Amino acid sequence: MARKKRKKKKTTRRAGPKVWLAAVLTVGALFAFGDDNPAFRRLFLDVVSEVMLNQPVTKILGGGARIIDGDTLDVDGKRVRLHGIDAPESGQTCRRRLRIWDCGAEATRALERLIGISAVTCEKRATDRYGRMVGTCHAGGRNLNARMVRQGYAVAYYQYGGRAYAADEAIARARRAGIWSGRFVTPADWRKGKR
Incomplete structure (x- = not known):
């Protein structure tokens, strides 16, 4: 009995809410604060990393x-x-x-x-x-x-x-x-x- 070959379905991964949130926050921060505020930039990066690590901010x-x-x-x-x-x-x-x-x-x-x-x-x-x-x-x-x-x-x-x-x-x-x-x-x- 011959086995039928199954076609593999191509799956595409969609960005989850954390990725979208990080992207939106990054773009927003770049527009709002630019490169003039290193303290905010460091704090902002800490917040984004905590969001990505699944810790509540x-x-x-x-x-x-x-x-x-x-x-x-x-x-x-x-x-x-x-x-x-x-x-x-x-x-x-x-x-x-x-x-x-x-x-x-x-x-x-x-x-x-x-x-x-x-x-x-x-x-x-x-x-x-x-x-x-x-x-x-x-x-x-x-x-x-x-x-x-x-x-x-x-x-x-x-x-x-x-x-x-x-x-x-x-x-x-x-x-x-x-x-x-x-x-x-x-x-x-x-x-x-x-x-």
Whole structure:
């Protein structure tokens, strides 16, 4: 008995809604913002990549910022905790050789210097147990979360998405930057009373 050969149907794949959304957003951003705004461009690319990775994109804040400490900001009246990093607490001290220094206050000043007079944009990733928005923030084209870790004024907070900043932490350690220039208690342990 001879088998009949079946003709293979040609199937064409159609672009899904994510692809169309990304395309529309890209074209819209190019027309609306051009090449003059690197901070928006970086934030925009972060949003598009999250859409493509099937992670929900939620609220984006922007505007003036007031620095609370090395990992917390107030952006237009909304408290924002920097995602994936943990900076020394206000009042926390570290040791560099025989000298004790106020690494908590220095982390706050480092974040102030990073922001300068730039507007801050923050993309929400979660809400913490205190009701604060947890997000990735940018100012002047710089990822504030990554820069704080790379400069040695925060550690990657592995329990809360800090894996993204592991390379930045390795660079800070190798350079002995910030808190890595001496001995310190991790901010999480400091909060637990380990001094």
